Amino acid sequence: MKAFKTANESDARGNGFIPNLAIDVVVFGFHDSQLKVLLVKYSKTDYVALPGGFIKVDENLHDAAERVAKERTGLNNIFLDQFFVFGDMSRYNAQPFREVMEANGMPAKADHWLLNRFISVGYFALVDFTKVTPTPDKLFDSCGWYDLNALPALIQDHAEIISKALNALRDRLDDKLIGFNLLPEEFTMGQLQALYETILGKKLLRSAFQRKMLGLNILERLAKKYTGAANKAPYLYRFKAK
Amino acid sequence: MKAFKTANESDARGNGFIPNLAIDVVVFGFHDSQLKVLLVKYSKTDYVALPGGFIKVDENLHDAAERVAKERTGLNNIFLDQFFVFGDMSRYNAQPFREVMEANGMPAKADHWLLNRFISVGYFALVDFTKVTPTPDKLFDSCGWYDLNALPALIQDHAEIISKALNALRDRLDDKLIGFNLLPEEFTMGQLQALYETILGKKLLRSAFQRKMLGLNILERLAKKYTGAANKAPYLYRFKAK
DNA sequence: TTATTATTGTAACATATTGTTACAATAATA
DNA sequence: TATTATTGTAACAATATGTTACAATAATAA
Incomplete structure (x- = not known):
């Protein structure tokens, strides 16, 4: 999950968003014969994470995923596929968010909605690497490509999410012919x-x-x-x- | 999604449960060379639905699905697989629940948590038909097997959920050898x-x-x-x- | 101009997998 | 003891996939 995206997300109550439910998007690109993943790094901390976001109370789930993917890539008509919902309690660790909020001058009160337990719907996106403009959040992160074989440490269970996304991509490659979305x-x-x-x-x-x-x-x-x-x-x- | 299961669900605020998020379980059985699906019918109305439930605030998502499946089948160690998350706004229709609540003498105030929009995680379960004891909810429904080829009208998008569950079962049949869970x-x-x-x-x-x-x-x-x-x-x- | 070199497009054959037909081996019944 | 309907498996045919080979280039070097 990824915090602090649109105006309302910084509201301590999370008004306008469905609570406890997030979206994480594994954006795959292909460049120099390597698979790349788009990741964000929170400012003033070294936490690296998947692009993510939340679902507005009156928004289609798929539209929310598209919105998140578009915000980080600048692309329209992105190929997006659901692959798994991550809902174990063991993934719950608010500490990174608490640090990010504090480091960025935001009061991280214990009952802030972002510090609650989240269940996250995993999507993977397949994009034409050459068409993407990695776009950081205006306030809280930088954004860029990382080699799938040389990933940095990631917050929470984001490494596992990427791993499952890759497995899903492999499984669907032959049947659904989705690989072409990664090429020009x-x-x-x-x-x-x-x-x-x-x-x-x-x-x-x-x-x-x-x-x-x-x-x-x-x-x-x-x-x-x-x-x-x-x-x-x-x-x-x-x-x-x- | 399915309402009214444990004590707290009838609480108008839904205390103890994650709001706006449900689980629907498509329980498949095999009998007389036919695929069967376990469905519930709400009392005092004719609404037929998938067994469903909600996730406790400190419960693993998978455990919640197991709990729901166990409550309706009486079985432990049920084979369960996630297959899709249903999150379109178009599936949102509180009317059946409103009727069920009213017909059962329960005040259905407009802000009752069950009348909100829900996103639902779809699981399918594969069980040995002969071992199942279809178990209705103590208060609000009956429960029984229906022929997959002769389903009654279902609430909301539950017919589509079953259809997607069957597709997922077909896709995974060869690779994951899960069919045996349907046989003695x-x-x-x-x-x-x-x-x-x-x-x-x-x-x-x-x-x-x-x-x-x-x-x-x-x-x-x-x-x-x-x-x-x-x-x-x-x-x-x-x-x-x- | 004419070799040389690396790579592409495809044929040709071998092997493996799947589709189809055939038939011997039963377990009851007549 | 013959008859009947299945079952288990062999045998062959048709496809699909693995492997090797080779002609057809597009530059460069001689």
């Missing part, structure tokens, strides 16, 4: 394979991979891409929506 | 195939199905089962836990 509009077969290998965490055979992808009939072949390399130029492809 | 301890290959066919909604080829199941190395072959029918007696099998 046009891409080569090599880039697509690198993406799959990175997500699945294993090497794939080039020949079989290409045959499979082309056999799915979801790729439109475009012009060749002359990279300047001393070899045959690969074709560009575009994902064919149904 | 010992079963024949024919029963197992009937279960799979019912869940997947299609016929399977006996020969390939048997070969696949045996090839998974998860079945322990027991004694033959003499059914009294004029044909070869099938073996009984038991699911081998890892």
Whole structure:
């Protein structure tokens, strides 16, 4: 969960928001053959966390997730998928928030709504890395990409949330063909394979991979891409929506 | 969501429970080659709903789901899986609850906590039909099995919740081998195939199905089962836990 | 201009998985 | 003892996937 977003969140009562319920969004990007995750760091402390937020009392849950994702990426039409609800008492630890609030000159009274126990709905977002503008909260955090293989220490259970998000992404990759959301509009077969290998965490055979992808009939072949390399130029492809 | 369960739920403020958040459990059973769903019917009205409940302020989410499932089935160690969170505003309709409360002599003041908007975490449970004792709430409902193919009208979005639960069950059937939770301890290959066919909604080829199941190395072959029918007696099998 | 080099696109074959047909082995009953 | 309806499994066919091989480039070097 992530605190201090819109005007009302700093209200000690949390007026206008559903209490005890948060959203955490794992925003995945793909760059330099690496999976990246968008994280925020609270100012004046070193706490690193997932982008998160709360649900307005009259807001659709999915809209709240979109709002959170849009605030941190600057993007519209983000691919978002629910994957798990985190509701163990063991995840409850208000200490980081208390410190953040105090470090930023905010009275952290014991009954402040943000210091209560929260259950959090986990979403993952798949975005085109090149289109994202990591956007910090105006008041309380910085925001940026981190390598999935070199994550810093995260508050509460946010490391576990990322881990479960990655598992969900892996599970749904073949059935739901959602990987394309991580690539730019046009891409080569090599880039697509690198993406799959990175997500699945294993090497794939080039020949079989290409045959499979082309056999799915979801790729439109475009012009060749002359990279300047001393070899045959690969074709560009575009994902064919149904 | 389901109302009026333990002492405190009838409190107009909902003290002790997390507000605006509910759990709905789709309890699946298998009987007579049919999938069954456990539903409750509120007394003095004809509203039919999924078993549901709320989360205590200091209770693990999963424990709350177990508690709800246990209250309606009488079973311990129930297989439970999260599948979706229902959070659209369009599902919000307090009218049925208002009627139920009034019909049962309970003052349904406009600010009663149960009449607020709820977001609901969907779980499905897989149980051995023969072991379940459908147990109504002491005060406000009856409880029983309904054929999945002949569901009555349900309140709010409960029909959609069941539909999504079934989809989740289908998706996870092969990967996670959870179907066995719907069968008694010992079963024949024919029963197992009937279960799979019912869940997947299609016929399977006996020969390939048997070969696949045996090839998974998860079945322990027991004694033959003499059914009294004029044909070869099938073996009984038991699911081998890892 | 003509090799050289690395990579791409695809064919060809091998292996594994799944679909389909066939048949022997029963457990009652006639 | 023959008949009947299943069950367990083999055998073959059709697909799908794993693996190897090779022609077709797009630069660069000779």
